[in-house]
Amino acid sequence: MKKKGLEILLRYKSYSRATQSFNKITEEEFKLAKEEGFMFDKIMLSHNQSVDWLIEARKKVKKTHVTSCFISSLLSNRLDWRCGLSAYVLSMHYPHHSYTYEPSNELSTCSVCGEYVLNDFEEIDLSFYNSSRFRNGIAICGNEVQASLLAFCLEQHSQIPEFMPSQADIKVFKGIIEVISQAKFTDTPNDLEKSLAAKKLFKSNHWQRRHFLETLGFCNILEHPKARGYTANFVPPNKRYKNDHLSEWDYPIRLWRGQYGINQKAIGYWFGEFF
Ligand SMILES: [Zn+2]
Numbered sequence: 001m002k003k004k005g006l007e008i009l010l011r012y013k014s015y016s017r018a019t020q021s022f023n024k025i026t027e028e029e030f031k032l033a034k035e036e037g038f039m040f041d042k043i044m045l046s047h048n049q050s051v052d053w054l055i056e057a058r059k060k061v062k063k064t065h066v067t068s069c070f071i072s073s074l075l076s077n078r079l080d081w082r083c084g085l086s087a088y089v090l091s092m093h094y095p096h097h098s099y100t101y102e103p104s105n106e107l108s109t110c111s112v113c114g115e116y117v118l119n120d121f122e123e124i125d126l127s128f129y130n131s132s133r134f135r136n137g138i139a140i141c142g143n144e145v146q147a148s149l150l151a152f153c154l155e156q157h158s159q160i161p162e163f164m165p166s167q168a169d170i171k172v173f174k175g176i177i178e179v180i181s182q183a184k185f186t187d188t189p190n191d192l193e194k195s196l197a198a199k200k201l202f203k204s205n206h207w208q209r210r211h212f213l214e215t216l217g218f219c220n221i222l223e224h225p226k227a228r229g230y231t232a233n234f235v236p237p238n239k240r241y242k243n244d245h246l247s248e249w250d251y252p253i254r255l256w257r258g259q260y261g262i263n264q265k266a267i268g269y270w271f272g273e274f275f
Pocket of ligand 1: 047097098099100110111112113114115
């Protein structure tokens with residue numbers, strides 16, 4: 001992988017503690033990173049164009065390709081490989097629809113997908129999407145599922161060669177599942193993240209471990225009996241089970257507790273071929 005373009009991408013719009021501001025890059029740096037395929041010109045898309053893009057992009061990626069890359073991302077620390085699974089599962093049952101205004105909703109969100117729509121056409125910063133993909137390994141930004149972000153991540157993923165994870169990667173993945181299976185009855189997602197940090201099974205920071213676990217939530221592996229993942233249904237924000245518990249974690253893992261354990265059927269569906 002060409003390192004200069006990636007280094008520029010990872011700096012793009014990242015926060016610098018030293019200067020207490022968001023990093024900027026020069027025109028020259030943008031040009032270089034664009035030539036190497038890491039950065040892109042901004043585009044304008046409507047809600048409906050983003051949805052159409054996603055419906056096409058999801059045809060290009062197979063389940064085994066995202067699960068293989070997800071496991072292979074552990075020892076390689078390739079967050080871009082990890083990102084494909086979240087994009088895939090969130091897209092699986094994403095409905096092909098037009099923007100639907102909900103009069104009762106004070107925010108201009110689409111009542112079908114929950115996406116916030118302020119203007120007919122929005123400027124889409126694909127470079128920022130790619131920086132998030134390489135930094136965080138997850139295709140979600142905040143609590144909102146964005147069709148253009150999913151489409152971009154799937155399209156990028158379709159360009160990764162297909163391969164199988166190594167036995168060493170599979171061993172690390174099994175180690176993670178083992179750590180989760182030892183969770184105490186009252187453990188929260190935060191406790192899980194701390195347990196993984198203590199075990200040091202794979203190179204990661206707090207946010208990367210958190211996004212890894214959130215992806216297992218999307219895949220129904222870590223869920224709540226009433227707050228299920230996206231494997232069988234798309235779950236827009238207005239259809240999500242809510243309780244009084246506030247959490248910054250994504251849905252549905254935000255409602256997971258140790259007492260709900262691991263959904264073995266979901267593990268089998270997503271990762272059965274590697275066990
Ligand atoms: Zn929508």
